[in-house]
Amino acid sequence: MKKVMNNPENVVNEMVEGFIATFGNGYKKVLNSNGVIVKNKPDRVAIITGGGSGHEPLFIGMVGEGLADGAAIGNVFSAPTPDTIIEVTKELDSGHGVLYVYGNYSGDVLNFDMAAEMLDFENIKTKTVLVNDDVASAAKENAKDRRGIAGDIFAIKIAGAAANDNLSLEQVAAITQKAVDNIRSIGVALSPSSIPSTGKYTFELAEDEIEFGMGIHGEPGIQKTKLLSADELTQIMVDYILKDIELEKGDEVCILVNGLGSTTLMELFIVSRKLTNILEDKGIIIYDADVNSYCTTLEMAGVSITVMKLDEELKKYYDKPAYSPYYFKKGR
Amino acid sequence: MKKVMNNPENVVNEMVEGFIATFGNGYKKVLNSNGVIVKNKPDRVAIITGGGSGHEPLFIGMVGEGLADGAAIGNVFSAPTPDTIIEVTKELDSGHGVLYVYGNYSGDVLNFDMAAEMLDFENIKTKTVLVNDDVASAAKENAKDRRGIAGDIFAIKIAGAAANDNLSLEQVAAITQKAVDNIRSIGVALSPSSIPSTGKYTFELAEDEIEFGMGIHGEPGIQKTKLLSADELTQIMVDYILKDIELEKGDEVCILVNGLGSTTLMELFIVSRKLTNILEDKGIIIYDADVNSYCTTLEMAGVSITVMKLDEELKKYYDKPAYSPYYFKKGR
Numbered sequence: 001m002k003k004v005m006n007n008p009e010n011v012v013n014e015m016v017e018g019f020i021a022t023f024g025n026g027y028k029k030v031l032n033s034n035g036v037i038v039k040n041k042p043d044r045v046a047i048i049t050g051g052g053s054g055h056e057p058l059f060i061g062m063v064g065e066g067l068a069d070g071a072a073i074g075n076v077f078s079a080p081t082p083d084t085i086i087e088v089t090k091e092l093d094s095g096h097g098v099l100y101v102y103g104n105y106s107g108d109v110l111n112f113d114m115a116a117e118m119l120d121f122e123n124i125k126t127k128t129v130l131v132n133d134d135v136a137s138a139a140k141e142n143a144k145d146r147r148g149i150a151g152d153i154f155a156i157k158i159a160g161a162a163a164n165d166n167l168s169l170e171q172v173a174a175i176t177q178k179a180v181d182n183i184r185s186i187g188v189a190l191s192p193s194s195i196p197s198t199g200k201y202t203f204e205l206a207e208d209e210i211e212f213g214m215g216i217h218g219e220p221g222i223q224k225t226k227l228l229s230a231d232e233l234t235q236i237m238v239d240y241i242l243k244d245i246e247l248e249k250g251d252e253v254c255i256l257v258n259g260l261g262s263t264t265l266m267e268l269f270i271v272s273r274k275l276t277n278i279l280e281d282k283g284i285i286i287y288d289a290d291v292n293s294y295c296t297t298l299e300m301a302g303v304s305i306t307v308m309k310l311d312e313e314l315k316k317y318y319d320k321p322a323y324s325p326y327y328f329k330k331g332r
Numbered sequence: 333m334k335k336v337m338n339n340p341e342n343v344v345n346e347m348v349e350g351f352i353a354t355f356g357n358g359y360k361k362v363l364n365s366n367g368v369i370v371k372n373k374p375d376r377v378a379i380i381t382g383g384g385s386g387h388e389p390l391f392i393g394m395v396g397e398g399l400a401d402g403a404a405i406g407n408v409f410s411a412p413t414p415d416t417i418i419e420v421t422k423e424l425d426s427g428h429g430v431l432y433v434y435g436n437y438s439g440d441v442l443n444f445d446m447a448a449e450m451l452d453f454e455n456i457k458t459k460t461v462l463v464n465d466d467v468a469s470a471a472k473e474n475a476k477d478r479r480g481i482a483g484d485i486f487a488i489k490i491a492g493a494a495a496n497d498n499l500s501l502e503q504v505a506a507i508t509q510k511a512v513d514n515i516r517s518i519g520v521a522l523s524p525s526s527i528p529s530t531g532k533y534t535f536e537l538a539e540d541e542i543e544f545g546m547g548i549h550g551e552p553g554i555q556k557t558k559l560l561s562a563d564e565l566t567q568i569m570v571d572y573i574l575k576d577i578e579l580e581k582g583d584e585v586c587i588l589v590n591g592l593g594s595t596t597l598m599e600l601f602i603v604s605r606k607l608t609n610i611l612e613d614k615g616i617i618i619y620d621a622d623v624n625s626y627c628t629t630l631e632m633a634g635v636s637i638t639v640m641k642l643d644e645e646l647k648k649y650y651d652k653p654a655y656s657p658y659y660f661k662k663g664r
Contacts, residue, residue: 002633021608023621229337269348270338272350273350276354290354291351301334
């Protein structure tokens with residue numbers, strides 16, 4: 001697998017340097033760590049996200065106005081270090097506390113929790129909302145063990161808007177948790193990605209096979225099939241989601257069709273076409289829809305579908321404007 | 333090559349249907365043709381772009397506020413039909429005339445020109461600015477034969493802003509032409525894409541080879557080498573551009589690092605890091621920078637660099653806000 005890089009050991013450092021060189025008007029790097037934060041420290045609850053690299057534009061691309069205020073990132077598919085998380089938090093805390101919003105992976109949880117404990121000694125208050133939207137990663141009764149995938153995007157959007165409303169840390173956490181409780185996702189993989197430092201593929205799939213529920217680091221999925229048509233595989237994904245969350249005629253949802261890396265927008269639109277048809281046939285109201293590659297797995301081919309069920313409060317925060325170089329909403 | 337699609341013959345129709353299903357609040361499809369236009373017909377000069385499909389988000393993703401008002405698209409890597417172009421034009425003309433802004437490919441030129449001639453009989457006035465930014469596609473003395481690649485993005489941005497300023501068709505065309513005269517691009521390909529309808533690859537490259545100047549439909553390039561480091565291949569691309577356009581200390585430029593399909597943002601940032609270093613070392617002022625996959629070749633791997641030299645007038649129009657689901661500027 002050919003990649004555009006220099007020393008494979010430096011891909012994350014050089015990515016962060018490139019991000020700052022490109023968008024340095026609005027962002028800065030946290031000294032000596034792979035943290036990226038907004039230049040203007042907000043005087044309210046701060047939102048911090050993070051996780052391993054390799055999912056770009058997540059996480060650094062979700063730092064912006066009405067979104068996260070900072071991201072602590074690790075090496076490719078590796079959790080950010082506690083030090084990085086601590087540094088990013090100290091840069092952003094203005095005394096109102098900090099909410100961590102990130103995907104539920106054990107390494108990330110360990111390091112964010114360790115950072116939170118150490119910050120507690122310095123009287124910096126943190127709370128955590130874990131995103132666990134991937135219905136394929138654990139049964140419904142063990143939903144707290146589920147992994148986070150593209151649902152991060154909606155969770156960060158809501159968290160950022162709630163923080164901007166000058167709510168307390170507890171309130172921002174509660175609204176973000178409600179969003180997460182209303183988000184469900186599932187993906188299907190067509191081909192693997194390769195790790196920059198080793199060139200190794202993250203998993204194997206035969207030329208005519210696809211796998212539903214595969215994780216964004218190549219974690220095993222729940223259903224392997226022969227290649228299906230776009231309409232068929234979309235139907236299967238929607239069925240998994242609708243088995244997991246009650247959606248009735250008249251319910252309002254936001255949907256996201258997310259590319260996993262090398263899947264083209266053309267293919268994503270073909271999935272979005274079927275997804276919107278299925279939901280509309282059921283009388284479910286699509287309040288907003290988005291199609292993009294926000295949460296990727298390097299150059300993996302595949303697509304995930306995310307649904308967030310709305311209520312008036314979530315709609316209010318979803319409707320606020322948001323802006324980063326990779327995610328934007330005009331607001332309404 | 334596995335792709336997420338239904339009948340390969342329908343990928344473009346279904347893509348357009350998916351785009352409208354997703355973003356239908358702001359857009360509509362032109363009846364019986366693969367044209368996408370803004371819902372609110374503007375009462376000024378209209379901007380229309382277009383070309384073959386397979387380059388998404390170009391062209392439909394560049395339809396929006398302060399950008400193109402419509403796009404006429406063809407099948408994968410095929411020009412839009414004259415009928416499509418005529419229908420899109422009729423939907424958007426408000427008596428102020430229409431500017432066509434698109435990449436310089438013979439099939440596109442033939443069909444847009446044929447449409448323009450037929451519209452002339454109906455007293456609909458059109459003008460054309462051909463984007464020819466790819467320095468690799470012809471020598472400087474034959475620059476009018478050069479192909480258009482990611483420079484389309486800047487050209488459409490400037491054209492849309494100038495049209496919004498209620499200028500005449502001649503004025504909008506002149507400003508857009510000036511932008512094009514100031515844009516240079518070059519790309520490097522790492523791996524090919526495959527055509528949905530045939531599954532065939534557009535070209536071949538050995539596992540350790542890359543090719544500079546390859547076109548976005550797999551047109552032959554100008555320099556084949558062994559795989560180079562990101563810094564090395566960026567330097568080579570910048571050298572090609574700087575041989576072609578005079579840039580002196582203190583000159584201001586906009587730059588775009590554009591992914592060709594499956595190349596990750598991580599890799600694009602590593603290129604952007606080197607590109608900004610090279611330009612800053614020369615004292616060239618980077619007025620604005622962007623890193624994204626705007627002009628793709630299906631799932632081809634590779635990257636292109638685009639530079640637009642600015643003057644006060646181009647800056648004024650570049651600074652206007654713009655919004656589509658895939659390209660946005662807050663304005664300044």
